[in-house]
Amino acid sequence: MPPASRSHRSYRADVLLVPLEPxxxxxxxxxxxxxxxxxxxxxxxxxxLGGTDFRPDVVVMLTHDLAAVxxxxxxRVGASARASGALVGAxxxxxxxxWHGPEARSAAAExxxxxxxVVVLSGMSPAVALLRVLRGGPQTAGHGTI
Amino acid sequence: xxxxxxxxxLVRTDRGTEMGTLLRRYWIPALLAEEIPEPDCPPVRVxxxxxxxxxxxxxxxxIGLLDEFCSHRTASLFFGRxxxxxxxxxxxxxxxxxxxxxxxxxxxxxxxxFHEKIKQTxxxxxxxGGVIWTYMGPPELKPELPELxxxxxxxxxxxxxxxxxxxxxxQAMEGGIDSSHVSFAHRFNMDDDPxxxxxPGIEYLxxxxxxxxxVIESDGGLLIGARREADEENYYWRITQWIMPxxxxxxxxxxxxxLGGHAWVPIDDETCWAWSIxxxxxxxxxxxxxxxxxxxxxxxxxxxxxxxxxAANKTNDxxxxxxxxxxxxxxSGVEGIAAQDFSLQESMGPIVDRTxxxxxxxxxxxxxxxxxxxxxxxxxxKDEPLPGDRAEHHRxxxxxxxxxxxxxxxxxxxxxxxxxxxEDFVSV
Numbered sequence: 001m002p003p004a005s006r007s008h009r010s011y012r013a014d015v016l017l018v019p020l021e022p023x024x025x026x027x028x029x030x031x032x033x034x035x036x037x038x039x040x041x042x043x044x045x046x047x048x049l050g051g052t053d054f055r056p057d058v059v060v061m062l063t064h065d066l067a068a069v070x071x072x073x074x075x076r077v078g079a080s081a082r083a084s085g086a087l088v089g090a091x092x093x094x095x096x097x098x099w100h101g102p103e104a105r106s107a108a109a110e111x112x113x114x115x116x117x118v119v120v121l122s123g124m125s126p127a128v129a130l131l132r133v134l135r136g137g138p139q140t141a142g143h144g145t146i
Numbered sequence: 147x148x149x150x151x152x153x154x155x156l157v158r159t160d161r162g163t164e165m166g167t168l169l170r171r172y173w174i175p176a177l178l179a180e181e182i183p184e185p186d187c188p189p190v191r192v193x194x195x196x197x198x199x200x201x202x203x204x205x206x207x208x209i210g211l212l213d214e215f216c217s218h219r220t221a222s223l224f225f226g227r228x229x230x231x232x233x234x235x236x237x238x239x240x241x242x243x244x245x246x247x248x249x250x251x252x253x254x255x256x257x258x259x260f261h262e263k264i265k266q267t268x269x270x271x272x273x274x275g276g277v278i279w280t281y282m283g284p285p286e287l288k289p290e291l292p293e294l295x296x297x298x299x300x301x302x303x304x305x306x307x308x309x310x311x312x313x314x315x316x317q318a319m320e321g322g323i324d325s326s327h328v329s330f331a332h333r334f335n336m337d338d339d340p341x342x343x344x345x346p347g348i349e350y351l352x353x354x355x356x357x358x359x360x361v362i363e364s365d366g367g368l369l370i371g372a373r374r375e376a377d378e379e380n381y382y383w384r385i386t387q388w389i390m391p392x393x394x395x396x397x398x399x400x401x402x403x404x405l406g407g408h409a410w411v412p413i414d415d416e417t418c419w420a421w422s423i424x425x426x427x428x429x430x431x432x433x434x435x436x437x438x439x440x441x442x443x444x445x446x447x448x449x450x451x452x453x454x455x456x457a458a459n460k461t462n463d464x465x466x467x468x469x470x471x472x473x474x475x476x477x478s479g480v481e482g483i484a485a486q487d488f489s490l491q492e493s494m495g496p497i498v499d500r501t502x503x504x505x506x507x508x509x510x511x512x513x514x515x516x517x518x519x520x521x522x523x524x525x526x527x528k529d530e531p532l533p534g535d536r537a538e539h540h541r542x543x544x545x546x547x548x549x550x551x552x553x554x555x556x557x558x559x560x561x562x563x564x565x566x567x568x569e570d571f572v573s574v
Contacts, residue, residue, distance in 0.1 A: 011504060058507065089507040099554070109552040112360070112373075117507040119514070120362040120556075129517045133505050136147055 012137025015040045016056035016086075018077050020107075021068035027093075027124055028062065036128045039135055056081070058134050060089040061111065062127065066104035074107065078114025089134070090115035091127045148500040148516070155523065156516060157314045157497050159412040160196040168519070168526040169195060170283035172391055172535060173292045175409050175421050176211060176271070177201055177278050178308060186228045194282065196414045199269070200224055201278065202244075205231045210244030211280050213267035217248065242266045275299065276306045277421075287529060293537035294393060295565045296407060296423045302430035305439045307446045308421045310455045311410070311488050315392065315418035316516075317498045319410040321491045322394040323515055325372040325386060326508045329355040331486045333477040339444045340435065341424065345400035347546050347574050350374050350382040357384075361510045362556055366390055366539025367518065369563070370511045371555040372397075380548045382574070383555045385563065387542050388515060390522060390534030395544040396445070398573040404431060405544065405571060406445050416496035419454075420488065422446050428570050447484040456485065464489035541565040546573045 017040050019025040028034065028042050041054065059081035063069055074090070081088045090111045092099070099108050112118055121127050148156065159166040174194060181190050182203040189202035191214060198214040200223045210233065214222055221237040228234075232249050234241040240261075241250035246268030251261035269280045270288070275297035281288050296304050311318050321327070328351070342348045354374035362369040367388040376382040384397035396406040409421040422445040424431065431439075442448035448457045458464040464480045466489075471479035480489045505513060522532050533539065545562035549555060556563075562572035 060507075087507045089510070105552065105554075108554055112358075112554075113551075115507075116358055117510050118358075118360040119510050120360070121514075122363050126363070126514060126517050130510060130513050133147060133509075133513045134507065136504055 012039065013057035013135055014054070015058045015060065015131060015135045016043050016054070017041065017131065018043045018059060018061045020061050020063040020073055021065050023064040023068065024062045027064055037131060039137065040131055055084050056086050058087045058089065060091060060131060060134065061115065062091045063107070064093045066092065066099045066107040067101055069107040071106065074110045074114045088115045090118045091130065092118065092120045093124060093127060094120055095122050147503050147505065150501055152520065153500045155520060157316050158415055159315070160415070164523040164527065165519070166195055168523040168532070169391055169412070171287060171526050171532055172289065173279045173281050175277045175411055175419070176280040178306065179273050179276050179278055182209070182278070189224060189226060189228055189233060191224050193413045194280070195412045197282070200233070202228045202233050204228070204244055208244045209271040209273060209278055211269045211271050212242055212246055216240055217264050217266050244268065275304055276301060289535040290537040293540040294389070295427060295541065295543065296425040299425055299427060300430070303427070304423065304425040305431055305436060306421065306423045307439065308419045308454055309447045309449070311418050311420040311492065312416070312460060312496065313418065313492045313494065314415055314497045315410045315412040317494055318418055318420055318488070318491050319392055320512050320515070321487050322408050322410065323368070323370060323386065323388045323511045324509070325357065325359065325370060325384070325511070329357070331478055331490060332483055334474050335476060335483060335486070339483055340438045341403045341406060341444050342399045343403065345403065345574065347382065347399045350376055359508055359510060360555060361514055363514070366534040366542070368511055368514055369556060376548050379550055381551055382546070383549055383559065384546045385544055385555055385559055387544050387563070388511070389539060389542065390518060390532070395542070397544045397546040398571055399546065401570045401573050404435065408445070422484065428568065442482065445484055447482065456488070458482070458485045458489070460492055543571050545571065548574055
């Protein structure tokens with residue numbers, strides 16, 4: 001039996017959040033953001049998309065430390081997400097809005113090529129708000145929802 | 147999407163509302179200087195954020211912006227006499243100066259000092275860039291004067307127009323930061339804007355209709371980069387500045403064409419003034435450019451004679467031409483870049499119901515702009531400094547540049563994104 005249709009008002013997208021390095025993994029699993037990310041699947045970085053029947057509507061890569069992102073990871077995640085028909089976004093948390101050093105620059109270039117939209121934010125709070133909008137569905141106040 | 151409560155917080159701007167408190171902390175483009183062109187000219191009605199006001203230029207050229215209704219019997223000062231350094235109510239002759247002091251009360255005995263107790267609400271004004279700006283917030287929190295580049299240039303370098311938009315200011319402004327609509331709403335009219343003429347940029351824009359976006363929080367708002375394929379080594383970047391609370395600077399086409407920008411200022415919750423500005427930092431605008439702007443081309447609009455209401459408006463379905471739509475002369479069938487924008491923005495209703503929308507990754511700038519405004523509203527409630535309230539936040543430029551694929555735009559275009567007085571902007 002096909003799933004019941006969902007109106008645009010109630011449509012809640014399946015969002016997969018992919019922390020790209022350890023600092024981001026810690027950030028999304030700490031209590032405050034984790035609670036706010038209700039309904040958003042947080043992936044491990046080793047098998048970001050594969051191995052399950054989960055086919056997200058939106059895949060968002062997250063990094064707090066571009067220099068620590070493994071070379072090729074963003075490309076693999078992006079390609080996998082695209083192959084499954086997902087929208088692909090990337091969030092870079094960078095309080096000084098820049099990235100420094102060859103590793104960081106290289107990761108940024110990879111991220112740019114892999115994602116449809118890259119967002120550079122000063123902290124996790126606006127990132128949570130962005131993720132919750134991409135998730136959609138009935139919204140509740142709080143948790144920086146916009 | 148928003149909750150109903152969040153939508154209300156975002157769109158309501160009357161005094162006492164959260165957004166109204168925030169917006170009153172900034173200098174506000176109130177009216178065109180040409181509306182009160184000379185001393186003792188007729189006063190004009192001005193409505194801002196639900197407040198009915200009256201603007202006048204007194205005998206000495208000073209600008210007054212007062213509560214429209216006389217403190218005595220609340221007759222409209224629109225019918226008043228602008229004479230001898232004050233605006234006199236036509237009903238009983240009470241007269242106010244530009245600071246709202248009641249300087250004459252001929253209906254009371256000459257020895258009475260009652261007039262000294264009367265103070266008409268008055269907001270400070272300043273004239274910059276052909277615009278009269280006002281500040282409607284707490285006097286002790288008045289920010290530095292606006293230093294948007296166009297407001298600091300010689301008058302001959304700037305053209306400013308305004309038009310009535312029949313929608314809430316927020317959905318109009320969201321249109322200004324929504325770069326992805328350009329490839330659709332304006333698809334067949336990219337060449338129509340005289341400010342696009344003769345530039346490689348327009349060719350890049352037409353060749354790649356699927357831009358990718360990068361959005362970066364800036365000190366005063368957002369930097370919105372739209373990236374298109376240029377050649378094997380380079381991307382073509384168009385970088386829009388959104389400056390809080392309501393300004394945009396549009397990425398230019400070539401350095402020989404003027405820059406453009408907008409501001410969206412609430413009249414009330416269901417209408418706003420859409421301000422459109424063209425300017426060139428290093429030369430006066432040419433007569434042919436000014437003629438095009440006066441005709442309502444480019445980012446400006448054609449008016450109904452004698453008004454700031456557009457000729458194409460919701461009462462006539464914006465003069466939609468279905469044959470032009472069919473013939474691919476206009477994607478939406480509406481003529482003119484500006485009318486294409488406001489017809490769609492107004493079609494959402496006077497206040498868009500954001501609980502019904504479904505945003506995707508290309509809407510990141512809109513999502514973040516809302517978030518910044520709501521966060522700033524909380525800051526304003528604590529009387530703290532705000533993003534976009536400092537002159538340094540205004541001294542920025544948009545740019546359109548070719549950059550190597552590995553170079554982040556905020557780095558590669560860093561120098562191009564700040565005002566360098568007397569120097570050309572950066573654009574291809």
